[in-house]
Amino acid sequence: DGGITQSPKYLFRKEGQNVTLSCEQNLNHDAMYWYRQDPGQGLRLIYYSQIVNDFQKGDIAEGYSVSREKKESFPLTVTSAQKNPTAFYLCASSLGPILNTGELFFGEGSRLTVL
């Protein structure tokens, strides 16, 4: 089955530690995205990538880093510089530019809790 796989589903981290969230897709989509969702909030864009080896900052990139070395993979690292990292993280992909295709396909999300 085609889809987006995020791991881990739940993650606990101590303050000051970096953590990497995995996102893999087998949809052959060009574009991939990372969103953050806090309780009662909508989705806020962290980073996105339209093609391999290229990515752009979203609205809340500070304290996060990404890489796009392969089309299928777009891992997100939450660094110790992120002041309030506890949140639900969603990875998504789209076939092409949003304006043309309109649809984001989401993974099941990773819930990060900082202790």
Place this chain on the structure above:
Amino acid sequence: QKEVEQNSGPLSVPEGAIASLNCTYSDRGSQSFFWYRQYSGKSPELIMFIYSNGDKEDGRFTAQLNKASQYVSLLIRDSQPSDSATYLCAVAPGYSTLTFGKGTMLLVSP
């Protein structure tokens, strides 16, 4: 900052009624508009999109767009308890990304 505004709700409707969900956006240049449904603890899924002024119908769902008023709405006819979820309005202010509202929680009571 491009903004998408929604009433957080909850919007409570009885089973069989019409649920009306509303959204306004700030970027007048936005060209495409989407409604996503998100069940509690789950990821969002696309239910409707609309590009042109007017109405677009898909089964029990109707999306309405008024670009002059910068207003998008979603009507759900014959609401069912299974429609109970948070509905996220999303706008494409440019070519590559979506800006989401905070969502409206809909509760459909049997």
